[in-house]
Amino acid sequence: MQRRSFLATAAAMCGIGGASVGDAQQATxxxxxxxxxxxxxxxxxxxxxxxxxxxxxxxxxASSSLIYRAVPDAAHGARTAQWDWSVTQTVPPTDLxxxxxxxxxxxxxxxxxxxxxxxxxxxxxxxxxxxxxxxARTLIYVWGGDRREGAMIASPYLxxxxxxxxxxxxxTGRGRAxxxxxxxxxxxxxxxxxxxxxxxxxxxxxxxxxQLRASVSNLILG
Numbered sequence: 001m002q003r004r005s006f007l008a009t010a011a012a013m014c015g016i017g018g019a020s021v022g023d024a025q026q027a028t029x030x031x032x033x034x035x036x037x038x039x040x041x042x043x044x045x046x047x048x049x050x051x052x053x054x055x056x057x058x059x060x061x062a063s064s065s066l067i068y069r070a071v072p073d074a075a076h077g078a079r080t081a082q083w084d085w086s087v088t089q090t091v092p093p094t095d096l097x098x099x100x101x102x103x104x105x106x107x108x109x110x111x112x113x114x115x116x117x118x119x120x121x122x123x124x125x126x127x128x129x130x131x132x133x134x135x136a137r138t139l140i141y142v143w144g145g146d147r148r149e150g151a152m153i154a155s156p157y158l159x160x161x162x163x164x165x166x167x168x169x170x171x172t173g174r175g176r177a178x179x180x181x182x183x184x185x186x187x188x189x190x191x192x193x194x195x196x197x198x199x200x201x202x203x204x205x206x207x208x209x210x211q212l213r214a215s216v217s218n219l220i221l222g
Contacts, residue, residue, distance in 0.1 A: 036049075047204060047205075062210065067200065091170055108142075138158060152166075163184075
């Protein structure tokens with residue numbers, strides 16, 4: 001799967017100013033509405049995403065793409081997240097550390113930046129500039145692959161700036177994910193997170209030429 005442009009697009013949509021983070025972070029529900037935008041990859045059929053307020057439907061047929069949105073101001077200080085997800089048709093188990101062989105049913109991305117770097121972002125920042133930005137750090141929570149629950153894997157695409165956390169192996173079912181973003185950021189990067197600037201969801205089945213059907217709902221940042 002080609003995720004190389006993710007950091008650029010995730011940051012480009014943010015336009016973060018110098019928002020402050022209070023001591024207590026209020027829960028923020030993130031709807032699946034028209035604030036999400038698609039990112040397609042060259043020469044790959046896009047995964048289809050159905051936006052419908054509370055639920056995101058996902059359909060992949062030997063395809064790969066993602067959708068992303070900016071984090072609302074009220075959630076820039078988020079340190080936890082939770083969501084419901086389900087899979088009714090699954091890709092096969094894959095090696096999540098393998099570049100170009102890491103199909104998965106669902107990935108949920110959380111992109112952080114230091115406050116000073118986030119304050120310099122603007123909507124017209126070029127993708128080339130953002131791709132070279134070494135300040136962004138991404139946590140990617142995955143349903144798919146062949147790793148044990150909780151395994152943390154360096155993303156083969158993000159050159160040390162992103163880590164995959166396996167939550168559920170490839171297979172069907174439904175459940176609720178609850179993640180500690182602050183703890184996982186510290187474990188992955190050795191620092192506490194500062195500003196949560198972007199969110200994304202992806203699903204891909206192009207490497208295994210397979211099909212997937214899934215959904216995500218009730219995404220809440222806290």
